[in-house]
Amino acid sequence: MNYLWRKIDGFNMKSKLLNDLNDAQRAAVEYDKGPSMVIAGAGSGKTRVLTYKIAYLLEKGINARSILALTFTNKAANEMKERIGQLVGHEHAKNLWMGTFHSVFSKILRFESQALGYSSGYSIYDTADSKSVIKSVIKELNLNPETYKVNEVLSRISMAKNNLITVNSYMSNTKLLEFDKQNRKPHIVDIYKLYTIRCKKADAMDFDDLLVNTNILFRNFPDILEKYQNFFEYILVDEYQDTNFAQYLIVKKLAAKHQNICVVGDDAQSIYAFRGARIENILNFKNDYPQHALFKLEQNYRSTQTIVNAANSIIAKNRFQIPKQIFSNQEPGNPIRIVETATDHEEGYLVANEIFNISVSQQVRYNQFAILYRTNAQSRIFEETLRKRNIPYKIFGATSFYQRKEIKDLLAYFRITINCKDDEALKRIINYPSRGIGEATIEKIELAASTHQVSIWEVLSDPAKYPLHISNQILSKVQQFKNLISSFQSKLYELNAYDMALHIANGSGMINDLKSENSFESLARLENVEELLNSIKDYVDNQGESENNLITLDKYIETVSLLTDTDTEKNDGQDVVSLMTVHAAKGLEFDYVFLVGLEEGLFPSMLSQQSNEEIEEERRLFYVALTRARKEVLISFATRRYKWGKPTSCSPSRFIFDIDPKYVDYKGSPTDQNDNFDDELQEYRNPTVKNDNYIASESSSKIDSPVHSVQRKLIDIKTATRKKVENQQNFQNHDSSLLRPGMRIQHQQFGQGTILSIEGVEPNQKATVVFDNAGEKKLLLKFARLQIIE
C-alpha cells in the first residue's frame, strides 16, 4: 500500500517536473552526480530548482537523512521544506537536514560538544549578550569606552571570526595589529582574547562561534569530519553568494568526499559583504571544482520586460560579475516612475495616496504592495501616513518578538535554568523582578567571579569561598535568588517544556510583576509572555510527546535561540501592505513596489561610500529592490528629510541615473518647478556643484540626450532645493538669533515665560527660561520653537 502510494506520488512528481521546469531548470535538477553551480537570476525560479532537485533526489531513493540543504534564513528553509513536503509527502521530507548554517551546525555542535569542551546544553549568545560581555571586558581591561566603541569592537571581532582568525592568529597577524594600531585601538586583540575566555567560561557560543567551532571541530577531529562526510551524500547550498569564509570552508570540507555539491546563487544579489559574505566564493567555485557543471537560469518569470531591462542596465554598471543575459517574456509593462517630493513627509503622503489610488482603480489587494526602504528608521513616516489613509500595513523586522524585553527576560530564566554558567542570562534577571539586589551588589559578585575565573553562578553557590563583602541582609536576598533558580533546575527534566516554562513564569514573579503594574504597557507585555508560552505549548504538541519521550525546555531553547526576527513573521495571508528594508525583501515579490528614500547618503548609505566595492554592493541592493516587483515600480526621493531630528537637504541617489532612461518616467513635483535662472547662474559661478553621480553616469553611458535631460533636471532641482533649504535654515537661525535675555516668549508645552540667559553655539544653543507656570527650564533652541511675544 505504502509502496504503491509512493509510486503514484513519484509519477505525479515526475510529470510535474517535466511540465513545470524549463530546459535550464530541468538540466540543473537532473544533474545529480558531482559538483554543480546554478547561477539563478532574480525571479528565475531558483527556489523551484532547489526544491525540485531535492524532491528528485528523494524520488530516486536517496535517504532524506543523507541530504544536507543549507539556506540563509530559517524562513527560506521552512518554506522549502514545506514545498518539498507537498511534492513528496511531509513524512518523507521530515528527515532532511535542512536549515541555516547556524541552526544545522549548532545541532551538530551539540552532538559533538564534548570534543570542544562545551556541554551539549551550551548557551547561544545573541548580539545583545555579546555586546554586554564586550562592555564589561572593556571595563575590566581599564580601556576607554570612548575609544573602544562596543559596536565597532564587536564587528571587528565578528569579522575576524567570519574569516576564521582565532585569537592566536590575530595575535600573530601583524597586518591586523598594525591596522588596529593605526586606528589607535591597539587593544582590540586583548578584548577579543578576554571576550573569548568569557564566552567559554559561560559555556556559551555567539553566532559566529557556531561557524568557527564547527571548523575547529572538523579540523581537529578528522574522524568526526569523516563521519559527517560519509553521512551527507548530497549537499545543497542556497544563496551561495552570501556565504562567508567560515561557511565556505565548512561546505568545502563536508563535500570533499562525495563531491555531490550543488550551490545556487546570484552574484548580482550579493548584499551581505558588510558582514563577511564573500562574493568570491561564487566566482571561485570553478577553481575549487574544475570539473563542475554550470547552469544559468536567465529567464525571469516574475517581472515585466521594463523592470528586467532596467535592472540589467543598473547592474551593468558594476565591474565584477558573472556574465549572463536575464530576460523576460512577460508583457513590456509600464516605465519605472521616479518622483521627487519636497520632504520625507510628503513622500509618505505620496506613497500612501498612490497605494490607495491603485488599489481602488485597479482593484489590487493591499498585500500586492510593498514599501521598501534602506533603513528601518524610515518606516515611521509611512506608518503614519498609511494609518491616516486607513490602509492596513505590517512592518517587518522592526522590533521582533524575540527582542522584546519581557520575552528576553523569560528566555533568560530558561537559559540560566538550563546552563547555570550563562552569566549574561543571570545578570539580566538577578534583579528582575526587583528583589533588592542592586547594581553595587551585582558589581561585587561580578568582580569576585572574574578575579577567581569562575562563573557568577559559582560565586552565588559558594559565597563562603568567594567573599563578597556584602551585608547579611543582601546576602540572604542573593541566596534566595540562587535557591529559586536551583528549584527550577531540579525540575528541568521532570516537566515538559510547557509546564516548566509556566512554572518559571509564575515562580520567577514575572507574571505577578506585570499583573500588578496593571498599565496598558504591562498588560501588552503580559500578552506577549502568554504568546510565548502558547508557542511553547504548540512546540511540545507538535513534537509528539509521549510517556518515555518528554520534550523538555532545553530542547525548546535550542530551536528558539536562533530564531530571530524575520523568520517568525509570516505574512499569513493578511491583506496588508508590507513595509520592510530592502535586505529583508530579498527573495520576496510584489506586484507594486515603492522604493523610497533614493537619496545620496541614504541609498547608497553614507557609510558605504568609502570604496567602490561598497558602492557596488549598494548597487546590487538597488538591483534586488527593483527585481522584487512584478508589475510596477515607483521610486521616490525627498529633497529635504529629517535626520537626527534636523532637516537636512538631500540630493537624488546616483542610482537613479544608473537606470537606462528608456525605462524611466520622471515626474518632478509641480511645486518645485522653478521659473528663474538662479540655478543656472549658481552652476555657472560654482561648477563644483557637480556630484560624482553626474560624472559617473556621464562617463559610463554613451547615450546622448535623454540621460542628460533627466540628469540636468534633477541636478537643477537639487541645487534649487539646496538653496531653498539654506534660505529656510537662515531664516530659522535668524529667528532664534533674535532671542535675547529678558524677552517674553511662548512655548508649546510650558506656555509663556521670560528668557533668563542664552548659552552655547549654533546648532546646540540653549536658553534658560523662567516660565510663568512651569518654572525654570533649559531648552534646546533647535527643538523648542520659541515664539517671541510682545
Place this chain on the structure above:
DNA sequence: GTAAGAAAAATTTTT
C-alpha cells in the same frame, strides 16, 4: 535602592 526627569547619543543592512 528606586523612580523620574534631564542630558546625551544615535541610525545600515542580520544569522
Place this chain on the structure above:
DNA sequence: TTTTTCTTAC
C-alpha cells in the same frame, strides 16, 4: 525624533 544613559531627589 527616539532611545539610552546619567543625575537627582526621595
